[in-house]
Amino acid sequence: MTRPILEAKGLHVAFNGVKAADDVSIAIHDGEFLAIIGPNGSGKTTLLNICTGYIRPRSGRVLLDGHDITRLSPRAIARRGVARAFQIPQLFSAQRVIDNMMLGLAATDGLWSAVRRLETAARRDEAMALLDLVGLAGDADRISSTLPEGHRKLLDIALALALKPRLLLLDEPTSGVSALERFPLMEALMSALRQRRITALFVEHDMDVVARYASRVLVWNAGNIMAEGRPDEVFSNAQVRQRVVGVA
Amino acid sequence: MRTLLAAAAVLTLAVLPIAAPWLQFVLTLAIAKGFAALGVAVLLRAGLISIGHAMFFAASAYAVTFLARAGIHDLGLLLIFSVLAGALVGAVAGSFLVRYRAIFFAMLNLAVSMVFYALCAKLYGVTGGTDGMAVPVPTVFGLVLSEPAFKSVLFYLSLGLMVLVGVSVQRYLNSPLGHALAAVHTNEIRLEYLGVPVWAVLLIAYVVSAALAGLGGAIAGFAIGRVVPDFAFWTASGHLVLIAVLGGIGGVPGAFIGALFLELLHSAAVTVTDSWNLIVGMTLIIVIMFMPQGVYGLFARKEASNL
Ligand SMILES: Nc1ncnc2c1ncn2[C@@H]1O[C@H](COP(=O)(O)OP(=O)(O)OP(=O)(O)O)[C@@H](O)[C@H]1O
Ligand SMILES: [Mg+2]
Numbered sequence: 001m002t003r004p005i006l007e008a009k010g011l012h013v014a015f016n017g018v019k020a021a022d023d024v025s026i027a028i029h030d031g032e033f034l035a036i037i038g039p040n041g042s043g044k045t046t047l048l049n050i051c052t053g054y055i056r057p058r059s060g061r062v063l064l065d066g067h068d069i070t071r072l073s074p075r076a077i078a079r080r081g082v083a084r085a086f087q088i089p090q091l092f093s094a095q096r097v098i099d100n101m102m103l104g105l106a107a108t109d110g111l112w113s114a115v116r117r118l119e120t121a122a123r124r125d126e127a128m129a130l131l132d133l134v135g136l137a138g139d140a141d142r143i144s145s146t147l148p149e150g151h152r153k154l155l156d157i158a159l160a161l162a163l164k165p166r167l168l169l170l171d172e173p174t175s176g177v178s179a180l181e182r183f184p185l186m187e188a189l190m191s192a193l194r195q196r197r198i199t200a201l202f203v204e205h206d207m208d209v210v211a212r213y214a215s216r217v218l219v220w221n222a223g224n225i226m227a228e229g230r231p232d233e234v235f236s237n238a239q240v241r242q243r244v245v246g247v248a
Numbered sequence: 249m250r251t252l253l254a255a256a257a258v259l260t261l262a263v264l265p266i267a268a269p270w271l272q273f274v275l276t277l278a279i280a281k282g283f284a285a286l287g288v289a290v291l292l293r294a295g296l297i298s299i300g301h302a303m304f305f306a307a308s309a310y311a312v313t314f315l316a317r318a319g320i321h322d323l324g325l326l327l328i329f330s331v332l333a334g335a336l337v338g339a340v341a342g343s344f345l346v347r348y349r350a351i352f353f354a355m356l357n358l359a360v361s362m363v364f365y366a367l368c369a370k371l372y373g374v375t376g377g378t379d380g381m382a383v384p385v386p387t388v389f390g391l392v393l394s395e396p397a398f399k400s401v402l403f404y405l406s407l408g409l410m411v412l413v414g415v416s417v418q419r420y421l422n423s424p425l426g427h428a429l430a431a432v433h434t435n436e437i438r439l440e441y442l443g444v445p446v447w448a449v450l451l452i453a454y455v456v457s458a459a460l461a462g463l464g465g466a467i468a469g470f471a472i473g474r475v476v477p478d479f480a481f482w483t484a485s486g487h488l489v490l491i492a493v494l495g496g497i498g499g500v501p502g503a504f505i506g507a508l509f510l511e512l513l514h515s516a517a518v519t520v521t522d523s524w525n526l527i528v529g530m531t532l533i534i535v536i537m538f539m540p541q542g543v544y545g546l547f548a549r550k551e552a553s554n555l
Contacts, residue, residue, distance in 0.1 A: 052441070078443035090438040092431045103431055106424035107442035118424045163442060 003066060004029050005167050005199050006051060006082070011060035013046055013223075020046040021057065022223040028167070033193065034201045035210045035231075038220025039243070044203040045087055047220075048169050052084050053077045064167075083165035087172050087203070089156035093145035097136060097155055100144055101127035104162030127162070133188050134158045135181065150177040154185065161192065168193070170202035174209055182206065186213055211235065254411075254501065261508075262407055265400075272403050273471060274515050275508070279406045280468040282507035285491035286417060287460030289503050290453055292492055293421070295433035296349070299485045300357030301461045303341075303364045306480035308334035308462030309469030310368070313381040323386040323401075327466055334462020335455050342454030346447055358482055368477035380476030383469045399471065406467050410504060413463065418500045420456065429453050461488070490528070494535055 004027035013021040020043035028034050036044050049055045051062055053074045062070045069077055078084075092100050102123050131137045134154040139147060144155060153176045160168060173189065174182045186209055193200055204210050210217060210231060217234045219227040227240050234240055265272035284305045291298050311333035312326050320326055341360055348356055368375045375381065385398045393401065420426050428449045431439050439446055469475045478484065487510075495506025510528070517527050 073440070074437075075440045075443050075445060078441055084441055090435055090441070092434040092438065094434045095427070095430065099427060103424065103427050104442055106427075107439075107444050111424045111428060111444060113423055113425070115419055115423060117419075117422050118427045119422075159438070159442075 002030055004063075005065060006201070007063040007066075008047070008051060009061050009063070011047070011050060011062075012058045013043070013050065013055070014058065019043075019223040021050070021060075024060070024223065024225060026218060026225070028199060028201055030199055031197070031215075032199055032201075033190070033213060033215045035214035035217045036201065036203045036220055037205070037207070037210055037217060042220045043223045044220055045171055048084060048171055048201075048203070051077075051169065052082060078163060081163075081166035082169065083160040083163040083167070084169045085157045085160040085171060085173060087175070089149075089152040091144045091152060091155055091159070093143075095144060096140070097131065097142050097144050097147070098124065098127055098140040100155060100159060101130055101162055104159045108163060130158045130161055131155075133161070133192055134185065135188070150181060153177055154181075157185075157189070161196075161198075164196070165198060168198050168200040170200060172203050172205060174204065174206050182209065207235070258407065258411060262404070265403060272399060274511050276399070276403045276406055276471040277468060278508045278511035279410050279504065280464040280471060281488065281491060281511065282410065282504035283413065283464030283467070284461040285464075285488045285495065285507055286414075286500060286503035287457035287464070288488045289492040289495065289499070290417065290421075290429075290457045290460065293426075293433065294429045294450060294453060296450075297354045297489060298357040298457070299354050299482065299489060300359075300361030301457065301488050302480050302482070302484035303357075303361035304334045304338055304458040304461035305465035305468065305484065305488075306364070306368065306475065306477070307337045308465040309383070309475040309479055310375065310381070311462075312466050312469050313383055313475060316384050316386070321384075321387045322390075323388045323405075323470075326386055327463070330466040331459050331462045334465065335459040338455045338458020338462075339451070342451050342458065346450035346454055358485065361480055361485055362482060365477055365480040365482070368480055375477070378477055380474050383473050383475055385473075386470070395473075402467065402470050409463070409467075413460070414500050414504070417456075417460070421500070425449060425452060490532060494532065 007027045009025050011021040011024040013019070024047065026047075036047070038044055046055070050057050053069065053072045053076065056071065060070070061068055064077070064080055064082065069080070092103065095103070099118070102118050105123050105126055106118055128137060128140065131140055134157055136151060136154050136158065139151060144152065147155065153173070157170065157173055160170070174185065177185055190213060192198070202214075214231050217229065217231050218225050219234060219240050221243055226243070227234055227237050261275060265275065284301060287304070288298055288301050308330040311330040315326055315329050320329065345353060345356055345360070369378050371377070385393065385395050387393070388398070388401055421429075428439065428444055432446055432449060436446055439449075465479060468479070491506040491510055492503055493506075494510060495502030495504070513527065513531065514524065517524050
């Protein structure tokens with residue numbers, strides 16, 4: 001295999017004695033769609049927090065393209081092409097949906113212009129295309145705090161895509177999204193990822209989604225990886241079925 | 249429609265002093281305070297309340313007198329350099345203040361401005377102490393003017409600058425940087441995750457706001473003809489916050505409308521009563537309770553949105 005895009009080595013994190021990562025090592029390779037599953041509170045979000053520089057591990061390292069990013073800020077890591085969508089949507093809630101998107105797009109190009117308008121025709125089109133992708137085109141002019149929870153989740157994902165990342169980290173992309181919208185969202189997301197050559201890691205509770213879309217699955221339990229492999233391999237593992245699939 | 253309304257308002261302001269000459273001073277001072285309140289309003293966008301912006305107001309006014317002593321007598325140059333001085337003080341103070349939020353930001357601004365006030369009052373040899381310093385009548389494009397003529401020039405210049413600077417600030421607020429500023433208020437974490445350096449966005453805003461306060465201070469110094477430490481006193485800073493809130497958070501015309509409203513109310517009130525603070529307090533209560541958009545909100549059309 002090629003060198004991993006993102007690699008974590010020997011991560012240790014504990015909160016008040018509770019181990020959220022206990023000697024965790026993972027690697028994501030180019031073109032993968034890696035799923036992480038595991039029970040609530042097992043440390044999945046914490047892993048994303050470490051990989052994006054939001055928290056520092058007690059020990060261990062995170063490498064992006066072989067470079068150590070363990071001590072970098074979320075901002076510095078974002079600038080290296082890693083975007084994140086959040087478990088709880090992180091939006092500019094007082095702003096319109098379209099303004100959220102245009103600000104996301106401007107972050108990679110013209111943020112430093114203090115005289116040109118944020119809203120240009122080109123940027124608006126690009127924002128609308130991304131909103132269309134996640135099915136939010138009809139909500140463009142709404143204030144984002146007024147969106148239903150599921151749609152806020154979609155906007156959060158679109159905002160991550162606006163960064164044009166190489167690597168996308170998704171924290172439960174389908175949670176809060178209605179069962180009807182779940183598969184259309186995943187289809188749209190997968191085609192966008194393929195088209196834009198984005199590698200992705202996603203934490204997910206919906207096993208149907210994992211089985212259908214993941215190229216590889218990591219099973220998380222109490223701060224550890226208890227199993228790893230193709231979805232069909234992992235789901236036939238008796239221990240996994242009992243400990244994770246049943247409760248997740 | 250809005251442009252027409254604004255043009256009519258500016259035109260009215262322009263002719264008012266012809267009908268009532270005593271208004272010229274009041275209006276000049278109102279516009280000066282409007283600039284400073286606009287500076288405060290810029291930071292309000294990011295959810296940051298500065299109770300110390302009178303410091304920049306005073307800094308630029310003092311800068312005018314220092315520059316005049318150093319041999320600069322041209323109005324344009326004095327304005328430009330004194331505003332730059334205000335911006336410079338803003339860059340220095342801002343570089344550590346923008347790390348703080350909420351009550352800490354408000355209180356630290358207050359604290360820094362009180363140190364500045366104390367220095368102005370104590371350093372008698374430099375600042376003239378509590379007596380302050382006289383602001384000389386400058387030349388305008390090499391012309392030596394009489395004081396009344398200069399005050400008229402100052403008024404119309406302030407009016408012109410109000411339009412020009414107001415439009416520029418509006419552009420800034422509509423730009424990516426201006427939107428990022430508002431985004432600091434709603435979700436700083438997401439902004440960082442988009443790769444945006446929040447401290448830089450805030451520092452730029454802080455310097456802009458200090459420059460605006462400085463412009464106001466320089467104009468006020470010229471209009472009054474004297475600069476005293478009280479320019480920087482915390483009640484003056486509070487007054488600017490009051491105007492910004494009165495004018496409605498964020499609106500550019502709002503800051504000037506709020507300032508005009510308050511100054512006119514003041515000059516009307518002092519002739520009939522000495523309970524000026526009572527009137528200000530009551531007005532503020534009414535505005536905050538019944539017009540959360542500020543006085544400006546009365547005139548602004550509602551944005552079309554399907555809430
Ligand atoms: N900042 C923090 N401070 C203290 N404890 C924390 C912090 N972040 C996470 N934890 C704890 O670490 C453990 C792992 O949390 P984490 O959010 O990573 O789990 P998760 O696998 O994402 O769970 P879920 O499926 O509910 O999202 C939990 O026990 C949680 O309470
Ligand atoms: Mg989680």
